[in-house]
Amino acid sequence: MSHRFCRVSASELCALLRPRRWTVVLVTTPCFAPIIWDGTFDSAILDTPFRNTTIGLTVFAIKRYVVFLKVFLETADKCFMVGHKVNYYVFTDQHADVPNVLLQEGWQVVNLEVCNYPCWQGVSMHRMEMISNFSKKCFLHEVDYLVCLDEDMMLSDHLGVEILFSLFGTLHPGFYIADHQTFTYEHCSLSQAHFPRDEGYFYYAGGFFGGSVLQVHRLTKACHQVMMVDHTNHIEAEWHDESHLNKYLLCHKPTKVLSPEYLWDERMLCRPPFLRKLRYVAMPKNHQALWNRGENTFSINSHMQACPVLLTLWLCLSGLQVTQLCTEKDVKAATKLCVTAFLQQGEHLNSFLQGI
Numbered sequence: 001m002s003h004r005f006c007r008v009s010a011s012e013l014c015a016l017l018r019p020r021r022w023t024v025v026l027v028t029t030p031c032f033a034p035i036i037w038d039g040t041f042d043s044a045i046l047d048t049p050f051r052n053t054t055i056g057l058t059v060f061a062i063k064r065y066v067v068f069l070k071v072f073l074e075t076a077d078k079c080f081m082v083g084h085k086v087n088y089y090v091f092t093d094q095h096a097d098v099p100n101v102l103l104q105e106g107w108q109v110v111n112l113e114v115c116n117y118p119c120w121q122g123v124s125m126h127r128m129e130m131i132s133n134f135s136k137k138c139f140l141h142e143v144d145y146l147v148c149l150d151e152d153m154m155l156s157d158h159l160g161v162e163i164l165f166s167l168f169g170t171l172h173p174g175f176y177i178a179d180h181q182t183f184t185y186e187h188c189s190l191s192q193a194h195f196p197r198d199e200g201y202f203y204y205a206g207g208f209f210g211g212s213v214l215q216v217h218r219l220t221k222a223c224h225q226v227m228m229v230d231h232t233n234h235i236e237a238e239w240h241d242e243s244h245l246n247k248y249l250l251c252h253k254p255t256k257v258l259s260p261e262y263l264w265d266e267r268m269l270c271r272p273p274f275l276r277k278l279r280y281v282a283m284p285k286n287h288q289a290l291w292n293r294g295e296n297t298f299s300i301n302s303h304m305q306a307c308p309v310l311l312t313l314w315l316c317l318s319g320l321q322v323t324q325l326c327t328e329k330d331v332k333a334a335t336k337l338c339v340t341a342f343l344q345q346g347e348h349l350n351s352f353l354q355g356i
């Protein structure tokens with residue numbers, strides 16, 4: 001009987017056994033859907049089967065959000081689906097202010113006239129209705145896939161066909177390493193977005209989802225319908241369309257999941273070393289300037305009383321001034337991100353809390 005050992009010197013053996021600084025990231029969901037990170041795909045191989053594919057990108061620039069459009073389009077032109085055919089669908093009520101951005105040959109911007117809603121929640125939530133309506137009316141005949149993005153963001157690295165599949169969602173950057181218990185699913189049992197606490201593996205971001213036109217049509221139609229049921233019952237899910245998107249993706253598992261490379265906010269979050277690329281990042285946003293004076297104004301005191309430690313903590317971590325948290329939405333976002341801060345800064349926070 002022969003022993004088949006390979007010859008390894010003592011120093012090589014030491015090197016092999018020495019623990020390395022590996023970072024383990026999840027690359028499939030429990031349903032075996034791939035989770036897309038840098039290094040898990042090869043664009044050169046993937047581009048060929050998608051050669052004749054047309055991709056539709058939906059983006060909303062309603063009211064003052066039109067100010068973000070120029071940078072959004074300019075950066076998308078450089079990074080989004082390079083080498084493939086893209087139709088940009090810009091839903092807007094501000095036609096006169098849509099910038100004339102020179103795009104790659106064959107690409108086009110299609111302006112879609114839509115109405116606005118008095119508050120930002122209304123605009124954000126009605127995106128589902130508008131995407132659903134236009135999917136049926138034209139997208140189904142014009143493109144193969146739809147990518148539905150927030151517009152107050154910019155592309156900062158390659159974002160290509162590796163994301164395409166029948167239905168995909170993006171891990172929310174605030175919760176990709178968070179404990180399942182902290183996910184901000186809708187816990188009010190009266191809402192259609194209600195999510196039992198012991199279900200769901202991932203928390204998805206409202207600002208980046210997509211898939212085949214048929215699947216996106218189904219998703220947006222279903223989300224709109226349940227939001228209307230909530231509306232009739234005078235209920236609004238805490239995270240609006242994002243809450244309903246999460247509920248939908250619990251019941252209809254995505255076939256691909258995008259890592260937080262595909263949605264990040266450098267001002268709010270510490271970038272971990274394993275996040276090798278940031279492909280789509282938040283632009284700085286001043287809510288006061290975006291909204292009309294008096295609209296959505298909010299007194300911080302009531303929330304500070306409700307949750308003073310969380311808010312103080314978040315303010316310290318983010319370096320924000322109290323005066324910058326001027327709207328209810330800001331404070332909600334602060335509280336949501338505070339959970340992340342707790343998880344990411346664990347050690348520091350313990351000592352910080354002891355000092356309070």
Ligand SMILES: CC(=O)N[C@H]1[C@@H](OP(=O)(O)OP(=O)(O)OC[C@H]2O[C@@H](n3ccc(=O)[nH]c3=O)[C@H](O)[C@@H]2O)O[C@H](CO)[C@H](O)[C@@H]1O
Binds near residue numbers: 059119149241
């Ligand atoms: C990055 C991300 O995951 N963002 C989600 C998050 O908040 P965000 O704080 O990112 O929401 P937001 O203020 O960016 O609003 C969502 C989007 O609606 C559009 N818009 C909004 C208001 C307006 O007056 N005009 C206008 O055009 C615009 O395209 C914007 O990007 O949670 C929201 C629901 O609470 C949505 O699910 C967002 O997609």
Ligand SMILES: [Mn+2]
Binds near residue numbers: 150151152153207
């Ligand atoms: Mn946004």
